[in-house]
Amino acid sequence: MHDVINEQVQELVRHRRVELGIGFEPDNIDGLDFHPLYMDRFVAVVPADSSLAQLPQVSWAQLLAEDFVALQRPSAVRLLMEQNVAARHGKLAVAFESHQLTTIGRMVASGLGVSAVPALCINQMQELGARCVTLVEPTVERRIGVIALSEHKLSTAAQALLEVLLSNTRIPEVTCVT
Structure with missing residues (x-):
C-alpha cells in the first residue's frame, strides 16, 4: 500500500x-x-504475548524462526526487506501475505506470526495490539x-x-x- x-x-x-x-x-x-x-528503519512486529516482545532488540534470525507475515509483491517495502535479508538469511520464507499493513498488524496481534515494518508504522501496529522491537542484523532502512x-x-x-x-x-x- x-x-x-x-x-x-x-x-x-x-x-x-x-x-x-x-x-x-x-x-x-x-x-x-x-x-x-x-532515515526510517524497519522494526520487528510481534504478538504482545511473544517472548520476543520482552527483548530490547530482535535479530532477523530470531524473527525468521517464527511464521512470517509479509506484504505481497511487488511491494517496494517487501523487495527492500528481501534484498537486505537474503545475503545473511537466504530467501524470506513467508507463511502469510497481505497487501495492507493494517491486516499484517492484526494478523501479528492475533498470534498468526511476526513481521517487520518501517518505523513510521509503530503507532499503527501498537494500536492494533502488536508490539514493536528494534530489529538488527541487518538493519534495514x-x-x-x-x-x-x-x-x-x-x-x-x-x-x-x-x-x-x-x-x-x-x-x-x-x-x-x-
Whole structure:
C-alpha cells in the first residue's frame, strides 16, 4: 500500500497537481528533487504475548524462526526487506501475505506470526495490539523525505512548508518495547 501511495505522490508532483509530497525516496528521481527528512528503519512486529516482545532488540534470525507475515509483491517495502535479508538469511520464507499493513498488524496481534515494518508504522501496529522491537542484523532502512519538481520554483507557501518540515522533523522512536 505504501508503494501505491508513494507512486501516487510522485505522479501528483510530476503532473503539478501538488507542489510537494512526502514519501520514501523514489527509485526513479528523474525530474524530481528529494529533500531527505530522516532515515526510517524497519522494526520487528510481534504478538504482545511473544517472548520476543520482552527483548530490547530482535535479530532477523530470531524473527525468521517464527511464521512470517509479509506484504505481497511487488511491494517496494517487501523487495527492500528481501534484498537486505537474503545475503545473511537466504530467501524470506513467508507463511502469510497481505497487501495492507493494517491486516499484517492484526494478523501479528492475533498470534498468526511476526513481521517487520518501517518505523513510521509503530503507532499503527501498537494500536492494533502488536508490539514493536528494534530489529538488527541487518538493519534495514530507507529514507523518507519531501518530493518536489526539479527546476520548478516553489510558491511562497510551499517553500515555507518545506523549510518548516526540514527544520522540525523528528526521527520516529525506533526502540518501542512496551
